[in-house]
Amino acid sequence: MPHSYTPGLTVTEQTTVRRRRMLSLSGTVLVVAGETVRANQAVARAELPGKVYPLNLANQLGVAPDEINEYLIKKTGDPVQKDEILAENKPLIKWFKTEVLSPVTGVVESVSTITGQVLLREPPRVLELLGYVDGLIVEVIPQQGVVVETECSLVQGIFGIGGETWGEIVIAVTAPDEILLPRHFTGAMKGKVVVGGSFISSDGLARAKDVGVAGLVIGGIHDKDLRALLGYDLGVAITGTEQVGFTLILTEGFGTIPMAEKTFTLLSAHVGQLASISGATQIRAGVIRPEVIIPKRITAAHSPATVLQREGIRIGDQVRIIRDPLFGKIGEVASLPSDLQKIPTESEVRVMEVCFADGSRVMIPRTNIELIEGC
Amino acid sequence: MTEPSATSNPLNVIVATDCGSTTTKAILIEKVGNEYRQTYRGEAPTTVEAPFEDVTRGVLNAIAEIEELSGRKILDGDKIITPCRDAKTGVDIYISTSSAGGGLQMMVTGVVQNMTGESAQRAALGAGAIVIDVLASNDGRLPHEKIERIRTMRPDMILMSGGTDGGAVTHVVEMAEYISAAEPRPRFGATYKLPLIYAGNKDAQPQVRKILGEKAALVLTDNIRPVLERENLTPARDKIHDLFLEHVMQQAPGYKKLIEMAGAPIMPTPAAVGVIMETIAKREHLNLIGVDIGGATTDVFSIFEGLFNRTVSANLGMSYSISNVLAEAGLANIMRWVPFTLDEQTLRNRIKNKMVRPTTIPQTLDELQIEHAIAREALRLALIHHKSLATALKGIQQERTISDVFEQQQSGKTLINMLKLDLIVGSGGILSHAPRRVQSMLMMVDAYEPLGVTRLSVDSIFMMPHLGVLSMINERAATDVFVRDCMVYLGTCVAPIGQGKEGERCADYVITFPDGRVDKGQLSFGDLRLLPLASDQKASITIQPVKQVNLGAGAGVSVTREVQGGVVGLLLDGRGRPLQLPAEHDAKVAMLTKWFKAVDLYPKM
Secondary structure, eight states: OOOOOOOEEEEEEEEEEEEEEEOSSOOEEOSOTTOEEOTTSEEEEEEEOOOEEEEEHHHHHTOOGGGGGGGBSSOTTOEEOTTOEEEEOOOSSGGGOOEEEOSSSEEEEEEOTTTOEEEEEOOOEEEEEEOOSSEEEEEEETTTEEEEEEEEEEEEOSEEESOEEEEEEEEOSSSTTSEEOGGGOOGGGTTSEEEOOSEEOHHHHHHHHHHTOSEEEEEEEOHHHHHHHHTSOOOSOBOSOOOSSSEEEEEEEESSOOOOHHHHHHHHTTTTSEEEEEOOOBOSSSOBOOEEEEEOOOOSSOOOOOOOOOOOOOTTOEEEEOSTTSTTOEEEEEEOOOSOEEOTTSOEEOEEEEEOTTSOEEEEEGGGEEEEEOO | OOOOOTTTSOOOEEEEEEEOSSEEEEEEEEEETTEEEEEEEEEEEOOSSTTTOOHHHHHHHHHHHHHHHHOOBOEETTEEOOSOOBTTBOOSEEEEEEOGGGOEEEEEEESSIIIIIHHHHHHHHHTTEEEEEEEETTSSOOHHHHHHHHHHOOOSEEEEOOSOTTSOOHHHHHHHHHHHHHOOOOSSOSSSOOEEEEOSOGGGHHHHHHHHTTTSEEEEOOOSOSBTTBOOOHHHHHHHHHHIIIIIHHHSTTHHHHHHHOSSOOEEHHHHHHHHHHHHHHHHTOOEEEEEEOSSOEEEEEEETTEEEEEEETTOOSSTTHHHHHHHHOHHHHHTTOSSOOOHHHHHHHHHHHHHSTTOOOOSHHHHHHHHHHHHHHHHHHHHHHHHHSBOOTTOOOOOOGGGTTOOOOTTOBOOOTTSOOEEEEESHHHHTOSSHHHHHHHHHHHHOOOEEEEEEEESSSOHHHHHHHHHHOHHHHHHHIIIIIEEEEEEEEEOBBOOOTTSEEEEEEEEOTTSOEEEEEEETTOEEEEOOOTTOEEEEEEEEOTTOBSSSOBTOOEEEEEEOOSSEEEEEOSTBTTOOOSSHHHHHHHHHHHHHHTTOSTTO
């Protein structure tokens, strides 16, 4: 029977995750199935074809395109050094000689007698693909990549910037609703994953960069500070390639929002442990959320991965309200009325009743809550 | 794939889905008596992404909702029961459109950017694609920059054009060489060749085949610009549709299954909406502008003097792309539509929070008003984009007569003439699901600033894509449902062109209603007046504008027109064109509040 689900973010002490590590083009896999790997270990390698430089020889020599073969010194497939002669004409008077030098070191890839163009290609660049998490290789996809599995604690954020990195977890505040201030940063946090509370300002972000933290995990920031950090207004949430000095993960959203107690408690329990983090976010088809992975241990004998099952929402589930006016508040599902209800905008929608810690209850549109998943 | 059963079986019960980037919408269409009606509707989150990565899960979930509501058994496990077994079991056909997975993303190439480059762009857009880049020999980029660009983009398909038949081949062959050197890879997977359509100078076909035949899934078709003065877009568009099904859809998660389930070819959503828009315009001999504002993109369609154009603004939308609307329109342009005080930081954070949680809905009135403000700007920007592409062919010689001496028009002038516009059709969540229909009407009027007399309508519950694909297999069923259940006429907007001080006389009007009642009045600058006029009613209106004001017949010239009613009514818009709002904040809030109250836009204003 098909069922609907409410999307949620996972915060769990114990799970098994698999990360597919794929080269962007065919290459060589450097590890075998059953091998344990480290986060910073290369698991596959590929050679990225070098840049292509087109050169219109016919124009430079002042000849017709179909004549250029007669003037070429280097033929298709020949290696060529920068400033080496590629082609030359042979005039009767040597003063009129024209030599065309190669602008790059590489090979002559092709010669076109229709356009008079020669394509030169630079040597390939080696790309190394790292393991990203400490774990076990459970699958090798020949020439393409591997699947790494790890038993771990997992925290998914809502939004992030910056790529994959890793470092020891440090908790910089005493409570999930505390603001992370510049003074909380110390030199000892260099290369670490620093966990804050509800908010960090632009001054705090600047200080984090100065100290050289590897990553920041925080409840929220202001959009204007994100804009200042990136240097532009982010239009669409497709991130992961930004280079701002560290990887940033928001667990709750934009604004000053206390980190969920569950998230803060989990991260606090792993102070000093190595975490692999990624700020990559893609809020479109094939959704990707930023993540903090804290591997437990590496064992050679692997059991099948336990994939978290998303189920329909149930009474008692912990949920986060993700729209104003109660944005960021966390409560429990108290009831799930099936009838449509009219909300203040006059829309008729399906709702749920949410109970907060102080005992108060409110009706919230079902689309405006998010499950905090994981046990 | 199941063969279309339109001819073999009578189609009495049809289930159709549209797999959008966020939601999969299903509708049930049944033959009731002698006519087709849309009877039930269901929706579920689209499941292209993890953990499901199978679009058919969302389809089955949406259909299951219809099953629950209608009591009809449609599903047998993961299969749709076709054809109908009895009055309460099965459907005669299942059909679908799709824009999930980012839609169809294409890169196009031409020789001259604003000639063959634009023609290629129009061909791709008309086929329902998102154009991610237009490369041309004269686009200002150096050759190695072009190659690098082709390498880094991962389109679903490339369309190459360039040159007129019999003309020089050098430039188009050069572009083929760049593409070959870049070795472009498709977006989904690395195991198949990238589809590439060549629709340029036919004399260059042998060379293009030699250069690209091995590196891409090359398809050759007729030149889209065989001569400078004529575009021939249909063959290229047909090839795009074929390749979309044969290659691209086969790679997206679960689409192989979806194609097998469907009784007719899956269409890209914008292509299906385009079919419906074109049908309306042709049937009623109208000039129209249609808009489909979604979560990620806004599609604009226009048909003027029979010429169809479509554009997609890939990053203007109300959820995934909402933050980009802010970036492109600027904060001030959004704030000018917000009828209360709100600080910049709060607005920015709210917009970003919608971006990262795109499926949430406004829960309070002020949140609704903010979303409506953003929608006005997204609609406005998408129309500006459309106007720039819906143009006459550029670069061709124009015959001028003595009468043209004083009107030096450039070639490539936009085809959009707001004074000749008859109908605006709105679709997409924010317009179709606005709590009050007048909200949809005013959003479109504010964004498009129609001139003179213009009728407006909205897609009732967002079913134009479904009807577009249905019209391919059963035109009558599509027309029946379109007329009776889909198209909701909102009413007519009468907007004089000109500006004046608030309260000054703009025009005098006399309206004769169908019951013989006559309403005489004066429209002042700054006035917005809504008069009831039901959908099946027509009234006659005579407007005498003041001497600097124009209603299409010239400044100060009286105009008499028959106007059609709608669920909202007749809107007399004396706010002036171009529409200008006070720059000062308090005055702006007071003005918006006055307008919104005048048309009863929101509850308890």
